[in-house]
Amino acid sequence: MTRRLDLAMLLVLTFSTGMVDAIGYLGFDKVFTGNMTGNVVILGMGLAGAEDTPVLRPALALVFFMVGAALGGRILGRIGEEWHTRTTTIFAGVAIGCAGLAVYVALMPEPEVGLAGTFFTSVLSALMGAQAAAARRMKIADVTTVVVTSTIVGLASDSRLAGGDSVRWIRRALAVFLILIGAVAGAATLMINQWIGIAVVALAIAVVAVIGHLAARKRALAEAAEASVHA
Template sequence: MNSLPATGPRIPSQLVLLLVLTFTTGIIDAVGYLGLDRVFIANMTGNVVILGMALAGGDDLPVAGPVLALGAFFTGALIGGRLTNAAPRDWARASTVAFGVTGSLATSLGIVAMIFPPRTDTAWGFTVTGLMAVAMGLQAAAARRIAVKDVTTVVVTSTLTGLAADSRLARGNDENWARRLLAVVLILAGAGVGAVLLRLTGDAGVGLGMLVAGLGSLAVTVVGHVRHV
């Protein structure tokens, strides 16, 4: 009797899906920072640092945008927590709802923003920033509940720390090095894509970046729901 060929370790689909969301987050943050007056829509650490420097008298640094993004992200994470905390630590119906809302909001805003590009320090610009930050907070809370180690979809500081601290160079065992490296590379690649879209399409780049990220999020939502719910 022929034995079955050996196969490598199975890659959890949740990991792949959250890595895709990490890539889309890079796009969102790039178009927000470059197109909406240096505001991070998903990376709240950056906003806290910018706000601190601005309040200390840093030249030409925004205050209103980072404050709005921080408050909106917190609100989105609060909503996401209430939605998903009662769900199991896996992809559940609540996860589909959370990621679906994030993707739908990014897609819808992207389409409108391509037609009516948001401007810095305008009501429409602040509206786009606030709504997208709510969406990113919602995504972060839902991803946190799924609890794929080292992949939060919105930040990579702790991921990069783990990659270094657990490496063989640090006398570690290289735990989860591949996923950690991928998370860093994908958010980097997403930011690069966002910057290129802005450079190639001008004012429409903010909307186009959100549209691309939103469609990616919706694809993740559909695949995740079909495979896990």
């Protein structure tokens, strides 16, 4: 049951990644803040001199994502795959950071222009890096929350059409579907106002942090009660 709950929470985070990537790419000069593969490709094209292809923001997004992931790894330390207080700390911090960015975008006259836009994409990338580090530590197969290419490969290569047994096809299909729907939602919020999508992302991550923390606390109390019975 615990692993199913972890899977559900990571799928919610996958949806939020679709949102932030759509917002970054469409609203902030073609920058992916969650999917670093996209940034590496864009950066390569920009360095080759492709017209209207940015270099600075994708490069900074890549650097800050790595910084966020490194910081997340440092906070997590040597904890196992089960939800820990440190996991709550990271997800809560990411949610608060996204909420702060939503306020920043709402108050800034032109948040996508110049230094303001670069600041936004860099900070959001750092937050997504920390989130990805925490999600990776939970070790749910096929759900990394930030990329679905390997998930799609597994979905196709292990399918019955390919002679496989379609193992974990439901979670794989859901991961692909949710990042797609997240991108649709992120693009839709841009038609209203840029801050709305980031606020939705902050809310989604906050919900995951609360649910995960409460579930871990419940599990710890149950284990303590069982231990006292056998003592």
